[in-house]
Amino acid sequence: MSKLIDGELLDDKVTQKIYKTLHKGKMNKVSAIIVHQTGADTAEQTFNSYANSPIGAHFLIDKDGTIYQTALTTKIAHHVGKLKSRCLQTPACAKEETSAANAIYLQKGISYSVRVQNLHKFEAEKNYPDRYPTNNDSVGIEIAGKFIAKTQSYETVNAKQNASLKWLIAELSQHLSLQAGDVYRHPDVSYKQPSEASSAAW
Amino acid sequence: MKSFLLCSIFFTVTACAHTTTFTNAKAISHGSDQPNSLCEKFNLTNNEALEFFKKSKEVDGIAIHNEYDYLPCYVKGTISLSHDKTTKTCEFTIRAGGTAELTCPNEEAKFYACKKCDDLLRDKP
Numbered sequence A: 001m002s003k004l005i006d007g008e009l010l011d012d013k014v015t016q017k018i019y020k021t022l023h024k025g026k027m028n029k030v031s032a033i034i035v036h037q038t039g040a041d042t043a044e045q046t047f048n049s050y051a052n053s054p055i056g057a058h059f060l061i062d063k064d065g066t067i068y069q070t071a072l073t074t075k076i077a078h079h080v081g082k083l084k085s086r087c088l089q090t091p092a093c094a095k096e097e098t099s100a101a102n103a104i105y106l107q108k109g110i111s112y113s114v115r116v117q118n119l120h121k122f123e124a125e126k127n128y129p130d131r132y133p134t135n136n137d138s139v140g141i142e143i144a145g146k147f148i149a150k151t152q153s154y155e156t157v158n159a160k161q162n163a164s165l166k167w168l169i170a171e172l173s174q175h176l177s178l179q180a181g182d183v184y185r186h187p188d189v190s191y192k193q194p195s196e197a198s199s200a201a202w
Numbered sequence B: 001m002k003s004f005l006l007c008s009i010f011f012t013v014t015a016c017a018h019t020t021t022f023t024n025a026k027a028i029s030h031g032s033d034q035p036n037s038l039c040e041k042f043n044l045t046n047n048e049a050l051e052f053f054k055k056s057k058e059v060d061g062i063a064i065h066n067e068y069d070y071l072p073c074y075v076k077g078t079i080s081l082s083h084d085k086t087t088k089t090c091e092f093t094i095r096a097g098g099t100a101e102l103t104c105p106n107e108e109a110k111f112y113a114c115k116k117c118d119d120l121l122r123d124k125p
Helices: A043-052 A095-105 A112-124 A159-176 B002-009 B046-055 B061-067
Strands: A003-005 A008-010 A014-016 A032-037 A059-061 A067-069 A138-143 A183-185 B020-032 B057-059 B073-083 B086-095 B099-103 B110-113
Touching: A003 A159, A008 A014, A008 A159, A032 A159, A043 A059, A043 B061, A059 A159, A067 A159, A095 A112, A138 A159, B020 B046, B046 B073, B046 B086, B046 B099, B057 B061, B061 B110
Parallel strands: A014 A067, A032 A138, A032 A183, A059 A138
Antiparallel strands: A003 A008, A059 A067, B020 B073, B057 B110, B073 B086, B086 B099, B099 B110
16 A cells, blocks of 8 residues: 655556646645646657646556656646536536536637636636636646647557556555546547547556 | 858747748638537638647647647648748648648658637638
């Protein structure tokens, strides 16, 4: 069993490679885990990006299954993007709430980017799990894998990566008291290419 | 000689990079990846498609994933791309979130993104 001390996941399976540039303030509570794919062929390309960009997740799983921790779980990292409306994706909401989200999403006369931004603001006012998890209350796991334009899909997550993902999600869920329903694929919660992390299994 | 001098003068800024020029955009079809009403009125004229590429920049797969919204609404078409004294016709897909994919003959697809295209990427009456 691993240990989670001050946001660091300590285990022989985890290589620490913390990028302080990714830390965006204290995370008070972790409500969920979001599984991503990087959009790059190698972990090295993503590390290069982390050195120069404020956007990234807490963990990265390389092609050979190596797990890197790139940000502390006690720190906010910008990995989610603009939130989709949970009410528009699942039928569980009250009619009025769904109508309000729809009115923002389908508002005429403004750009699609502004609509998406407005809906994000509307959703961010809610508490989890009435909304999807945000940067402020979720841990992100990146899996190295590029988008293949020819097939219009992300490359398949390999067996080693999935084995590491399964272990990592189990450990984090245990430490952070998360349930199975608190783990999401990135395109479920934000506006991302639908095949991202679709072959991830845990 | 003249161009050599100009090139020398601006060398530190541009490194004399051969610029890519977009012309002759043709928006051929539009639609949505998902059945919903969001994209019903999303479309671009030929000039708007051309303007999108003129205002956009080429980005890599990481930047597309991290910084931009992927929306189901798209316009597909063709555009001429001139680079290094050659011109080729490429196929494009522009999405309502400000991203685009450009596929040229015998080349890997390139990604483009535009953060200043809100005026173009809105529904049409």
